[in-house]
Amino acid sequence: MISVIPRYLFNFVFFVLLQVLILNKIEFSGYLNPYLYVLFILTLPFDTPGWLLLLLAAALGLSVDMFLNTMGMHMAASILLAFIRPFVLARIAPRDNYETGTLPLPSYYGFPWFLKYAAILIFIHHFFYFIIESFSMINFMGILLKTIASGVFTMVVMVVTLLFTYQKKRRI
Template sequence: MIKLLPRYVLSFVLLVFLQVFILNNIQFSGYINPYIYVLFILVLPFETPKWFLLIIAFTLGLTIDLFSSTVGMHSSATVVMAFFRPYVLKVISPRDGYESETLPQLRYYGASWFIRYSVILILIHHFFLFYIEVFRFTHFFATFARAVLSSIFTIILVLISQYFYRKDTRR
């Protein structure tokens, strides 16, 4: 566990930088706004204590918030996502459970499992985030479309990132 720590710290910093300095400046046609930083929550080890999961999610969200001056918005969405992560993991677990020494990543459990896992959590996160952002139901379907389109882009980016991981984390 402890040997993973530097890698996670590095990926935390990397993801925050990527999100804040590159992706936050990208807005395709006013609808699409991918949030890649959720990848950090997705790939945390299975054994992470639940309470630690929530705290680290809050920290991550707050960091993003501080850079985009939307204090509380990303943090609440990320915490919701972290809250659902254990239940999602339980629901889509493989028949013989998760093996030790593995991480919830594409290379351990295959593309179909990882896509299911990430799609569910990313949709939860994005819907929560976008509805918190507009904070009203008057433009329900416009918000819905934004959430769906952004989720698709985030999912694509998350899947691409999995192939990066595969290459540079070979043991």
């Protein structure tokens, strides 16, 4: 268990920097904002304890917030994501449950499973984030449109990112 800490520490820094330095420069007409950093929470091991999940999500969201000057918004959305993750995982578990020693990655359970898993959580995260961003329900259709556009875009970027690591994981 200890041995995985450096890897996730690297992941943490990598995703925050990726988000802050590159992805946040991409903004088409205000509707496309990919928030790929959530991938860090999505790929944490199955047996991560709940409290650690929440704390890591809070730390991740807060780090992104500090750079993007959106204090607390990403934090709130990430915590929600971390809270819902166990329920979603339990809901879409394969018939013989998750094998020990595996990670929630397409390398282990295939792309269709992972896309379903990621899509649910990413849309919830984005939806919640955009609600907090506008902080009112007046422009609900706008929020929904932003969620769908950005969510799809995040999924696309995520798939591209995963393709880099896909081969590597399989070799392990």
